[in-house]
Amino acid sequence: MSxxxxxxxxxxxxxxxxxxxxxxISRLGIRLTFKKKFFKFFFFLSLSPALAYLVxxxxxxxxxxxxxxxxxxxxxxxxxxxxxxxxxxxxxxYFMIILILVFAASGLISDDLRHNSLQxxxxxPLKKRDYFMGKSSVIVFFLFILTxxxxxxxxxxxxxxxxxxxxxxxxxxxxxxxxxxxxLLTVFFSFYALFLSSLSPNxxxxxxxxxxxxxxxxxxxGIFKGIFHSHYFSLLSIKSNLQxxxxxxxxxxxxxxxxxxxxxxxxLGVCVLSALVLRKKVxxxxxxx
Amino acid sequence: xxxxxxGQISFYWKSVKDVFSFSxxxxxRTKRTRVFYLLSFLPVVMALVIKFAQYFYGRTxxxxxxxxxxxxMMFYLQFLILLLALFFGSSVCLDELEGKTLTYxxxxxxxxxxxxxxxxxxxxVLIVLMTGAGVVFSFLILNCENLGDVSLYKILLRDxxxxxxxxxxxxxxxxxxxxxxKKSVMVGLIxxxxxxxxxxxxxxxxxxxxxxxxxxxxxxxxxxxxxxxxLFRLEPTSPQAxxxxxxxxxxFFLVLACVIFSFKEYLFED
Amino acid sequence: xxxxxxxKNLSKWYGNVLGLSDVFLQISSGITGLLGPNGAGKxxxxxxxTGQIKPSIxxxxxxxxxxxxxxxxxxxxxxxxxxxxxxxEMTGWQYLTGLLKLGHFSSSQIExxxxxxxxxxxxxxxxxRVIRSYSQGMRQRLKFAQAIAHNPEVLILDxxxxxLDPLGKRKLISLIKSYRQKEKTVLxxxxxxxxxxxxxxxxxxxxxxxxxxxxxxxYIRDLLETxxxxxxxxxxxxxxxxxxxxxxxxxxKVSFGTSQDSLIVETNNRDGLxxxxxxxxxxxxxxxxxxxxxxxxxxxxxxxxxxK
Numbered sequence: 001m002s003x004x005x006x007x008x009x010x011x012x013x014x015x016x017x018x019x020x021x022x023x024x025i026s027r028l029g030i031r032l033t034f035k036k037k038f039f040k041f042f043f044f045l046s047l048s049p050a051l052a053y054l055v056x057x058x059x060x061x062x063x064x065x066x067x068x069x070x071x072x073x074x075x076x077x078x079x080x081x082x083x084x085x086x087x088x089x090x091x092x093x094y095f096m097i098i099l100i101l102v103f104a105a106s107g108l109i110s111d112d113l114r115h116n117s118l119q120x121x122x123x124x125p126l127k128k129r130d131y132f133m134g135k136s137s138v139i140v141f142f143l144f145i146l147t148x149x150x151x152x153x154x155x156x157x158x159x160x161x162x163x164x165x166x167x168x169x170x171x172x173x174x175x176x177x178x179x180x181x182x183x184l185l186t187v188f189f190s191f192y193a194l195f196l197s198s199l200s201p202n203x204x205x206x207x208x209x210x211x212x213x214x215x216x217x218x219x220x221x222g223i224f225k226g227i228f229h230s231h232y233f234s235l236l237s238i239k240s241n242l243q244x245x246x247x248x249x250x251x252x253x254x255x256x257x258x259x260x261x262x263x264x265x266x267x268l269g270v271c272v273l274s275a276l277v278l279r280k281k282v283x284x285x286x287x288x289x
Numbered sequence: 290x291x292x293x294x295x296g297q298i299s300f301y302w303k304s305v306k307d308v309f310s311f312s313x314x315x316x317x318r319t320k321r322t323r324v325f326y327l328l329s330f331l332p333v334v335m336a337l338v339i340k341f342a343q344y345f346y347g348r349t350x351x352x353x354x355x356x357x358x359x360x361x362m363m364f365y366l367q368f369l370i371l372l373l374a375l376f377f378g379s380s381v382c383l384d385e386l387e388g389k390t391l392t393y394x395x396x397x398x399x400x401x402x403x404x405x406x407x408x409x410x411x412x413x414v415l416i417v418l419m420t421g422a423g424v425v426f427s428f429l430i431l432n433c434e435n436l437g438d439v440s441l442y443k444i445l446l447r448d449x450x451x452x453x454x455x456x457x458x459x460x461x462x463x464x465x466x467x468x469x470x471k472k473s474v475m476v477g478l479i480x481x482x483x484x485x486x487x488x489x490x491x492x493x494x495x496x497x498x499x500x501x502x503x504x505x506x507x508x509x510x511x512x513x514x515x516x517x518x519x520l521f522r523l524e525p526t527s528p529q530a531x532x533x534x535x536x537x538x539x540x541f542f543l544v545l546a547c548v549i550f551s552f553k554e555y556l557f558e559d
Numbered sequence: 560x561x562x563x564x565x566x567k568n569l570s571k572w573y574g575n576v577l578g579l580s581d582v583f584l585q586i587s588s589g590i591t592g593l594l595g596p597n598g599a600g601k602x603x604x605x606x607x608x609t610g611q612i613k614p615s616i617x618x619x620x621x622x623x624x625x626x627x628x629x630x631x632x633x634x635x636x637x638x639x640x641x642x643x644x645x646x647x648e649m650t651g652w653q654y655l656t657g658l659l660k661l662g663h664f665s666s667s668q669i670e671x672x673x674x675x676x677x678x679x680x681x682x683x684x685x686x687x688r689v690i691r692s693y694s695q696g697m698r699q700r701l702k703f704a705q706a707i708a709h710n711p712e713v714l715i716l717d718x719x720x721x722x723l724d725p726l727g728k729r730k731l732i733s734l735i736k737s738y739r740q741k742e743k744t745v746l747x748x749x750x751x752x753x754x755x756x757x758x759x760x761x762x763x764x765x766x767x768x769x770x771x772x773x774x775x776x777x778y779i780r781d782l783l784e785t786x787x788x789x790x791x792x793x794x795x796x797x798x799x800x801x802x803x804x805x806x807x808x809x810x811x812k813v814s815f816g817t818s819q820d821s822l823i824v825e826t827n828n829r830d831g832l833x834x835x836x837x838x839x840x841x842x843x844x845x846x847x848x849x850x851x852x853x854x855x856x857x858x859x860x861x862x863x864x865x866x867k
Contacts, residue, residue, distance in 0.1 A: 037472055095482075102475060204383065204474045205321050208376045211478055212328075212368075219363050220335070227339060227356055228346060303663060311657045318648050389644035393705070396609055397661035398634035551628065554612050556573070557642065 021126050025134025030141055033104040042103065043142070046096035050150035053087045054157055061161040079158055079167070081174055084151055085250035088181055089243045097146060097189060098214050104142050105193035106206040108135045109282065114201035118282060128282060136190040143189060148182035174250075181249040185242065188267050192238075195274030198281040214238055231256040234263070241266050304399040308407025316377075316415050325373060329419040332360050332369075336427035353431035354441055358508075360427060361448045366504060370420060370455045371481040377412040378463025379473045381405060382550060386471075389557045402547035409464050409543065416456050424449055451507045454532065458500050458539045465542040468549045496524070500538060503531040561623065562587050563713060563744040564608055568617035571603055571768075578603040580768045582617070586746060590739050592755035593748040595765035601748040602641055604765065605717050608746070609638045621713060634662060637711035639702050641718045641748075647691040651682055651701050654690060655708060662709045676708035679734065695722040703731065714738060716747040720754050732757050787811050787825040789853050790832060795846040797822040803839045807832070820848070 033039060060077040087093065112118050121131055155175060158167050168174075196209045221237035224230070234240035234256040244263035247254040254260050316322055339356055382405070385391035394404050428445050435441055459481070466473035466480075485501045496502045506525035526534065562585035569582040579600045595601050606612045607619055610626035610633070618625070624632050646654055655673040664672065677683045680700035685693070693701065699722050706714060716735070720728050735758055738745050749755050755762060762779070764771040772779045793816075794800055801813045801822050809828035816823055826832045829852075840847050 038475065099475075099478070102478060200321065202321065202387070204379065204387075205376065207474050207478070208372055211482065212372050215368055215482065216328075216331075219368050223335065223356075223359055223363055224339070226359060227351055228342060304661075307660050307663060311660055314653065314657065315646055315649060320648070388646070389642045390646055392611060392638065392640045392642070392644075393646075393658055394661070395611060396633055396636065396638040397658065398630050398632075398663065399661055400630050401628065556612075 017125070022130040022132075022134030022137065025121075025131065026137040026141070029104070029108060029135065029138035033138065033142070036103055039103050042096075042099055043145075046093075046100055046146055047150065049087060049090060049093055049096075050154065053083070053150075053154055056083070057154060057158050058161055081171055081177065081250040082252050084154065084174065084178060085246055085252050087154065088147060088151060088178070088185070088250075089246040091239070093146070094214075094239055094242070097143060097185070098211055100142050100146065101139065101189060101193045101210050102207045105139050106197055106210055107203040108138060109194060109197040109278075110199075110201050110203045110206045113198070114203070128279070131282065132194070132278065135194060139190040139193055140186050143186040144182065147185050148179060151178040151182065177249045177251075181246055184245060184249070184267075188242070188271060191271040191274035191278075195277050198278050231258050232262075234258065235266050238270075301400060301403055304403035305407045305410065308394070308399060308404050309411045312408040312411035313414065316411055321376075322415060325376070325416075326419050326422075329369060329373070329423040330426070332364055332423050332427040333430065335360065335364075336430040340430055340433070353433070353435065354444060357428055357431045358444075358448075360431075361424070361452070362508065365420065365424065365452055366455060366501070366508075367486075369423075370416075370452055371459060371485070373416040373419060374456050374459030375463050375474065375477040375481055377416050378409075378460035379467035379477060381408045381412060381464045381546075382467040382555075383471075383473065386555055386557065391555055391557075401551040405464065405468065405547050405550045406543065409460065409546075413457050413460050416460065417453050420452050420456060421449055424452065448508070451504055454507070454535045455500065455504045458503075458535045458542075461539040461542040461546070462500065465546040465549070468546045468553065497526065500535070502526065503534050503538075506531040563622060564746065565620045566604075566608070566617065569604075569607060569614050569619060570616040571600075571607060571612065572615045577768050579607065582770050584763065584770065584773065586744065586763075588742055588744045589761060590735065590745040590747065590759040592759045592762040593746060593765060594750070594752065594755045594762055595748075596750050599750075599765045600768040601750075601765055602717055603768070605638075605715050605746070605748060609633075609636060609715055634709070635712045637706035637709065637714045639706035639714075639716045639719050641721065643695070643698060643702075643722070645690045645698065645701070648689060650687050650689050651677065651693070651697075652686040654701065655686075655705055658705050659708055664709070672708050672710070676704040679707065680704045681730075696724055696727045699723055700727070700731070703734075712743060714743060714745045714747075716745065718748055718750070720749060720751070728754070787827050788829045788832075790824045790826065790829065791816060791821055791849075791851045791853050792824065792836070792847065793818070793821045793849040794840075795820070795848070796843070799843050800839065800845055803843065804832075807835070823853070 056077055057079055060079050112121070122128075152175065155178065159165060192213075193210060196213065197206050199209065200206055218237045218239050221233050221240055224233035224236065234244065235258070240256060241263035244254050244256060244258070244260045245267065246252075248260040248264075336356075340353075343351065385394060395401065399407075425445070428441075429436070432438075432441055462480075463473065463477050466477055470476055485499045488499050489496050489502075503526060507528055525531075564584065564586040566582050566584045569584075570580050571578040582604065593601050593604065603612070607614055608621065608626065610619075610629065613627050620626065621632060622635060626632060646657075649657065652673065655676060656669050659669040659672055674683070677686050680703055682697060682700055682704065685697060690698065690701065699719070703716070703719055706716065714735075719735070720731060723731060732754070735745060735747060747755070747758060756776075760776050761774070762776055763773045764779070792800065797815060797820055801815070804810045804813050804822075804824055809826050809831050810824055811827060812825040814823050814825075815821065824832060833850075836847065836850070839845070
């Protein structure tokens with residue numbers, strides 16, 4: 001047999017394009033995150049505020065029975081959009097989101113950079129867009145479980161506990177606000193975490209950056225606000241910006257005396273910057289200088 | 290080559306020195322060290338902005354040393370030294386494990402504790418330099434009108450000493466975590482940004498189970514405005530006892546790290 | 560002569576997984592090849608020998624001393640790990656001099672030793688380039704350089720030929736072979752049979768954590784009495800020769816080769832067969848052109864031992 005005849009077998013079939021080529025990446029990411037030590041513990045711990053808020057809704061419906069316990073917290077137990085806002089913009093929830101990102105997102109791109117596996121992804125029928133979709137949907141999955149799902153469940157439980165649709169008829173826009181703000185949180189944190197994950201092949205370093213940037217921005221705000229007493233410095237803080245925009249979604253007064261538009265612009269700016277960096281950093285071929 | 294005799298103190302010392310110089314030269318050229326250098330210079334930028342804004346707003350009533358103390362308390366003590374110590378401390382062992390380069394060190398004629406001590410010393414010097422440079426520059430900028438005031442330099446010296454103590458004690462704890470746990474960064478983050486802050490709200494002597502307590506005991510209490518909760522319920526330990534305790538913590542966790550590193554079997558993930 | 564490396568009853572478990580089982584070895588100076596397929600336990604054995612991990616049962620001694628946590632002894636050992644891992648941000652020169660520093664040499668010694676090692680592995684021109692820009696072959700050579708730089712008495716090489724091109728392999732093989740003349744002890748592992756064959760006749764066969772055989776390749780071959788040897792004979796009258804062989808009790812099978820002038824004899828007594836060939840040749844006036852043993856190589860021995 002001549003060498004010429006020993007060619008590769010050619011496949012004559014037609015490549016069927018998958019509608020969701022990013023799904024295997026997401027599935028793997030979610031599965032690997034759940035395999036991490038302590039993750040399940042922290043993940044369920046992060047749902048504890050939701051549980052506390054659920055108890056709050058229950059108590060608010062049985063106020064007469066619990067009045068002896070909640071003498072000073074009656075105002076807190078008034079279930080209105082502010083109640084949902086305070087759940088979704090709470091410091092503890094943000095802190096847990098950051099911890100979940102440290103677990104679930106720090107290695108999303110950095111591990112691929114470390115193991116040089118980007119070229120493996122892009123040697124398959126996978127576009128950059130699919131790659132980012134796959135990676136970000138891991139974050140979306142976890143953050144939805146932390147934000148949108150508990151908030152909607154709380155809303156539903158309020159209706160069930162009260163036994164009427166009065167709450168819904170009073171605030172028909174509230175479910176949309178919950179969905180909208182949860183989406184904003186998820187999109188912002190997806191960009192934020194993926195951007196930082198693309199900066200280094202060292203996952204530990206990325207973990208420190210994810211937490212570091214978040215706290216640093218808040219500390220910066222604290223220092224400047226302490227000195228100059230200007231609310232404009234809240235634009236330096238990730239947390240404050242999210243809280244400002246949160247107030248808009250739930251039709252509440254913004255916590256700082258500046259327009260929410262600035263905060264929204266800052267958050268959008270971070271997302272755009274992250275997208276630009278991600279485009280540059282995630283390449284099929286890496287040139288080593 | 291020098292004659293190697295097991296158990297010789299001078300040889301131990303030489304081994305530590307050799308590992309130190311190897312790790313220091315390795316540590317200073319990594320990209321992430323440069324990033325952390327930049328991060329530690331952020332207070333300098335902050336100081337410049339504050340100074341500029343002070344003139345711009347005409348807020349010259351706030352003393353430079355007051356702003357400096359706020360930066361020390363909020364940025365350095367609560368944030369930067371924790372972050373630096375966590376990353377570099379846990380890197381002492383984990384860098385070698387993750388990079389699979391541990392074999393190069395453990396097949397050299399150096400005692401295993403010397404590897405930990407040498408690397409810990411090298412990284413401690415790196416983070417002390419990073420922190421120190423930022424502190425000194427921001428001090429000079431914020432107090433540029435009063436540079437002739439000797440008492441201010443005493444404050445600078447005290448603050449730098451406290452930060453150094455914080456760095457070495459936190460780094461020793463995180464070095465221990467790095468030799469002991471694979472997920473030491475996660476545990477470290479929860480310790481640093483969770484436990485160290487939350488415990489201050491606990492009653493009784495619970496706050497004495499934090500490193501931050503002893504560091505804060507060495508600094509005068511001041512009104513930190515929005516961040517006044519950082520000093521909430523602080524029942525300071527005497528300065529001598531606090532310094533002693535910080536050295537004790539450093540020594541204890543370093544010994545523990547050395548013992549674990551000597552006897553634990555590290556397997557690489559393939 | 561005292562063995563340089565000695566293991567007794569050496570076993571290693573990783574949890575429930577058996578890494579190495581009941582290994583007794585005595586390795587003297589010279590080159591010894593450790594041969595086995597991937598996952599056979601070669602790296603585990605070498606890690607135990609260099610004191611990287613501790614045995615679950617049994618003991619290892621090197622140059623007559625216990626190895627684990629015996630750091631002065633490590634000055635006499637050079638170890639080339641299998642993993643392609645480096646301090647990527649260092650240059651080749653910084654890497655090598657840095658590691659030599661850990662051997663407690665003076666600055667001038669470090670420079671001359673590093674220069675010499677780089678010269679041996681032909682990396683002098685690239686010594687100031689960062690390691691992450693090195694090719695696979697250069698990385699492999701640099702790894703080898705750090706193992707030999709301090710002139711150790713014992714060299715432990717874990718798959719040193721991985722990733723090298725044929726020319727690079729040949730150069731490294733001749734370099735490793737030169738250590739035999741220097742009366743050093745070299746233990747080199749590989750899963751590639753021709754590599755080991757090219758390096759040494761002294762082999763240790765390992766499979767599934769167990770040592771199957773140790774010794775000279777011919778000696779091992781002879782140990783396998785139940786396993787027939789194949790002898791190929793090229794002669795002027797192969798059929799006549801075959802008819803003579805067929806009656807001998809230790810000849811198990813006779814067949815004819817692909818060429819018309821050859822026959823293949825399978826026997827369980829190779830020496831017996833060789834001793835009668837001259838007399839048969841003279842008696843039947845058969846001209847013998849060539850006698851070869853086609854399965855007297857590692858592949859045959861290995862295949863047989865692992866039961867293929």
